Amino acid sequence: MGALHRKRIADWLLTAPTNQDIEVSGWVRTKRGNKEIAFIALSDGSTINNLQIVAELAKFDEELMKKIQTGASIRATGKLVASQGVGQTVEMVAESIVLLGEADADTYPLQKKKHTLEFLREIAHLRPRTNTFGAILRIRHSLAFAIHKYFNDHHFYYIHAPIITGSDAEGAGEMFRVSTLDPANPPRNEDGSVDYTQDFFGKESNLTVSGQLEGELAAMALSRVYTFGPTFRAENSNTARHLAEFWMIEPEMAFFELDDNMDLAEDFLKYLIRYAMEHHADDLAFLEKRLLDEENLLPKENRNPLPLLEKLKFVTENPFERITYTEAISILEKSGKKFEFPVKWGIDLQSEHERYLVEKHFKKPVILTNYPKGIKAFYMKQDDDGQTVRAMDVLFPGIGEIIGGSQREENYEKLNTRIQEMGIHAESLWWYLETRKFGTVPHSGFGLGFERLVLFVTGMGNIRDVIPFPRTPKNLEF
């Protein structure tokens, strides 16, 4: 049988042990035993669980068995039998073992013990081999797959927004410049500034900070679209919730108003969490136990009130709380709590305010809507009161803002006026404004930070641990 259809360890662990001959390949997690017999725990990454390979030492070369240690790669053939031990139901009695690659125990950094996440970040090239990262990467994959499945099932079209953009007016954050000019000696204008007309694109270009504007263009033809791609922010953000390169999901829907947008956001998030729970019960159980072990070291008041799986279940089974910004301010003012940043209508809500609402007051996800226009982006639809816009932020416990979205301003005059008011360079957005000139319609959309979703589902504490190779300030080793 070719490799494509070969069974994986995940498959064999679910197979009835009828002494059939099987072959498996993978990496050694641990080897235990005495001078008669060795027990090799083998992983091929297909599941959090290992296949136990039983090797009677008399049948194998002594030098070979010495080299089979943590991290080595092997191919083994033998019979799949019911296990005599208690830790597993099936195991393989090895008949032949081929050492594919050694892992010298003196220099192989991964030991058969717990490592800190900080240490594993320094060996990001090897950390996928740990149980924790295996679980995270499998869940991350399934969430990405579920995103496409959800949208496909709901008749959304996947749009590929460009990664290099000439638009600098989105205001979503600092951008990474893209240039082929010689940085040591760029062509210059008479006033000494760099002459970007001689650059590759003939103008300044950057990595995208959002696919939203392009998404809107597509939604003006296909009605329901989404983007799902990498996004870049050159902010010097050093937190457990920010990356310089992250993946963002941005649906954009014609004929959707703010309530429809909220309905979608809530249904979408619940679907994704449910999907992970259904397909990754054992990975999530492992992560939950890992989390509990870690939290037992913390003082009681800092511990999470709910174990991971209960927390996820709670989110899928309860409606999100929907309140306006104005109502939120009123709740905060009446809370009697002293905040570091005083609460007043018109301020942007700080982390402490959001945390109070989500974690103390409502104790569940909250959708905040109708923010003051002064603190939100130019493209959001203005409410009739002239004070607020139809924005919505979905706030999750422990994560903060997981989704930011809005109904878009579809009125050309209002949008143009707002652009002028905010001092944005309108000429560079001429193509965007034309959507409001030609066949404009009410429409809405939002952005979901993919890593923040993975962070929530896996229960991890640092966003650098839910992406294989994190890009953060001063960090580009791998």
Next chain:
RNA sequence: UCCUUGGUAGCUCAGCCGGUUAGAGCAUCUGACUGUUAAUCAGAGGGUCGUUGGUUCGAGCCCAACCCGAGGAGCCA
């Protein structure tokens, strides 16, 4: 970027008021053990104390700058 805090063996950490040869657990290696579950038991090896400079008779410990990590904040997804 700001505040707080940390950097000592491969990993996780201890190291008293600045004073002789730098400590532990785990990992590694060697040995023991007839089915182990991060196996267990015994022994051994393993250190430029983040970097640079300074104070001092003497610095892991004090001072300065820088680098890197963590927690919090800002910015946001």
